[in-house]
Amino acid sequence: MIEAVLFWGLAAAAVASALGVVALQNPVGSVMALLAAMLATAGLYALMGAVVVALFQLIVYIGAVLVLFLFVVMLLDLKASAAPARAAASGAAGVGITAAAGWAAWVAASHAPPAGSPRPAPGVFELAFDLFGRHLLVFELTSVLLLAAAVGAIFISRTGKRRSS
């Protein structure tokens, strides 16, 4: 009962703030709405027993990625965009793409074996065992990806003045 109340409350908060990301004209407002959506999603993760994922959501997404977005908004001094929104018909294209992808997810969900006796969600131990055991190579390769992204970001955003000297 309490689980259902929490789920529907967090789901409503997530959808409302997601709509805020799209609807708010000020970029700072959009970032703040995305922050609310991330918080609601972190609550949903914790509700589903994925506590580690919820903590990573708080630390990585809200603590790093969204702060980076806020830095760029402040840095570029973006005004509330007076530019008219693009045609709403193209938004229908987005919904159409989602319908195709969502149909696949729905089929996968309906083919899932029915939930039997309620077992506990995989805990921190199982997750760590899997991540540093079977998926160790992938885990290590993500560090290469992060290094490449960091070097690439520095390379792209540097000014061209130093190159001429």
Add this chain to the structure above:
Amino acid sequence: MSLEHVVGLGIVLFAVGAAGFFIRSNALVLLLCVELMLNAVNLILVGFSRYLHGTEGQVFVFMIMTVAAAEAAVGLAILVALYRLLRTLDMSRINLLKG
């Protein structure tokens, strides 16, 4: 709260993000919409991990979070470079590749 509920919520969030990606004209909001879509997919993966009692879904979520962080870093660097070049982030005025 069943698997269908979680998948349905993920689909709705993804639809909002995808529609926003096509509607909005601010390049920074476009990146925010991409993050929103990644978040929706993460939610569905955690839902499957919960109801199929596997850890793979959560491992996938870690990888997606890493890719999202890298994507945000590179994407924002591109935005800063674009803003230096064009003094705007309006997608209708970024048409350097138009023949």
